[in-house]
Amino acid sequence: MSVPESKDPAGGGGLPPPEPLPYDGVASVAVGTALWGIAAVVMLFFLDDLRTDGHLWWLATAVCGFGLGLVGLWVVVRRRRRLRAATAAAEPAAG
Numbered sequence: 001m002s003v004p005e006s007k008d009p010a011g012g013g014g015l016p017p018p019e020p021l022p023y024d025g026v027a028s029v030a031v032g033t034a035l036w037g038i039a040a041v042v043m044l045f046f047l048d049d050l051r052t053d054g055h056l057w058w059l060a061t062a063v064c065g066f067g068l069g070l071v072g073l074w075v076v077v078r079r080r081r082r083l084r085a086a087t088a089a090a091e092p093a094a095g
Contacts, residue, residue, distance in 0.1 A: 024076060024079060024080040024083060025076045025079070025080075026073070026076045026077055026080055029069060029072045029073050029076050030073055032065075032069055032072075033065075033066060033069025033070060033072070033073055036062050036063075036065035036066040036069050037062075037066045037069075039062040039065075040059060040062035040063050040065075040066055043058060043059045043062055044059070047059070
């Protein structure tokens with residue numbers, strides 16, 4: 001039984017690469033970051049209960065999610081700026 005050879009996705013032949021989506025992701029990351037922050041603040045009110053039940057790691061998870069969300073927000077905002085700059089630079093050349 002022979003296995004058919006697969007085409008190199010970066011090489012010749014085959015379908016052209018798909019166009020990037022116009023969505024920049026800033027809203028999704030911002031909402032997710034805000035939800036992690038809200039969860040962390042709410043859990044602060046239940047700190048004693050979390051500690052008693054052995055679920056203090058929930059607070060740590062929310063704080064880490066918020067922190068990583070801030071990093072992600074920085075990344076997607078930079079990406080959006082670059083996409084807008086590339087679009088603005090391409091428009092005068094096309095016109």
